[in-house]
Amino acid sequence: MTRLSEDALIARYFAPLATLPGADGLRDDAALLTPPAGMSLVITADALVAGVHFLPDDPPETIAAKALRVNLSDLAAKGAQPYAFTLSLALPGDWTEAWLAGFAAGLGRDAEAYGFALIGGDTVKTPGPLTIAVSAFGLVPSARIPRRAGAAAGDGLYVSGTIGDGAFGLLARRRDAALAGLPAGMREALITRYRLPQPRVALAPVVLAHASAAMDISDGFVGDLAKLLRASGASAEVDLAAVPLSPAARAAIAGQPRLFEIALTGGDDYEILCAVPAAGCAAFEAQARAAGVAVARIGTITAGAAPPLFRDADGAARTFAAGSFSHF
Template sequence: MSALDVAGEFETIRRLLAPLAHPEWGRGLVDDVAVLPARPGYDLVLTKDAIVEGVHFLPADPLDTVARKLLRVNLSDLASKGAEPFGYLLACCWSERCGWPERMSFVDGLRADQKAYGVWLLGGDTVVTPGPASFSLTALGWSPKGRTVSRAGAQPGDPVFVTGSIGDGWLGLQALQDRISLDPERLGALADHFRTPVPPVGFAPVVRDLATAALDVSDGLIADLGHLAAASGVGIEIDLERVPLSAAGAAWFEGRVDPQAALEQLVTGGDDYEIAFTVAARDEAALRREAERRHVRVTRLGRAVAGAGVTARFAGKAVSFVRTGFTHG
């Protein structure tokens, strides 16, 4: 039985998606557009990401986790700009496996995260595809006028930081594909990070107030620091020994025969959804106070320097990467 036999487009919108709509701006999803009132003194910040079955999530992943990942990877982008999220536009390309129960599960995931992050559905589209399921989301946020943090503000001498831990996204995929061995609790934690990463949304005000440049870590730490370096016209130097690991990541790392090669995998694997950023050296103490107050782990990886590209060192020696992160063809 096809998805069309069990749930048509308008039934899906009316019964499942309309209850998620903003009570005023979304117009109940019965119109062709959403209408947003202007917010004096603020800039509208927009970001868009798509996820595809077999590329960004596994065919066996429950659709509630797929929906939550879709929303969260976009909220990660907004957080790295210092923006406050408020709504999103959604496009669903349902595959043949997406019958009514699967669509209900998808919406359950959105509903839970709308409540957790204070955002509303504003509009979008749904279609059926003979190919793999795919979903696209455009997230919208507010930032005080002229204060949205870009990738382009780092200066030589600025310390380079990252929130949270690195490598759990890549390790989570390995866990779900039975490619690593750890105790069940740690395997579960890694799998959860791959399926439902937790972006540091509450850290956005600190980024806005103190960061000179920032971006979220999605393609891989080395690749994304390279993007920041290129936009800012600086080089970035980091020490791989400083890369922060979670408890599960550290447990996996402790068993590696070649620690340098293991760290290279963690910093190029992607799917971390943390924030990499620079601050002025004079603001480092303030940054650490704010991070501690908000219970956010921040780690100094290195610094921005005159030059170009990313230079990573391990045991004092420069490391050359075969690949710096995930790229789409």
């Protein structure tokens, strides 16, 4: 099979995604980016490795989408709107043009859906697994963004969407026996959540307006909450019964109660965790509803540096052995 040259590959598959004039159609080694007046750039970077962050035989469309969405999730948690991204792609020797066409199609679909323009990157070969490094640029209409630090006693503690679906999706993808009792449709729904995170981009302006601290949950709710609290020098009381679960996750936990801990400590949620000062909670909830993003109040920030207090539905305290999932 004839292989495309790097230049031909870029021209055919990636140049159509370079919709900002400063990207010069990816014909150059660099892009020129002038943020609109009054806007600041928010920059984040996430890398994905086959076998670590996705499974090598996942569809190329969803691998591409996931590479973008884990970055979009970080931007959303900082209140930023998608703007542009660079893509560095290390391809193993056995890549095929069909695979690359699927990857570019998935990338293009999300780039268009989220208004996220490719502005450059690099394509190299690797003797190792497929590796995708994205640097993402978002825009905020302000000179501040919500940080991990900033949560204060009395703030409401919120999460977006539902927790645990990504971790359950990975279990389902691996045909783990714990999920064998679930209807096939629910297993599929969980796998889709693992493959296709739902970055809460629509919530970004609401987070920017109201959150005292925010981050996206990528390494497990319990561990990421601990990071936010450590950065803020605060603690929290969390009502575990209020942690939002999808119907599939709820059914899985009903069948195997030990899965609840996996839901709370597994990775791949890509939901937003944030603290909102008491005076802003009502407006935060109303504006989230207007933005079409479910948010659930799961607790309250408290003073002190103690670990957060997790309470079951019956009020009993609960601790978690595994604090956090680490891709590292």
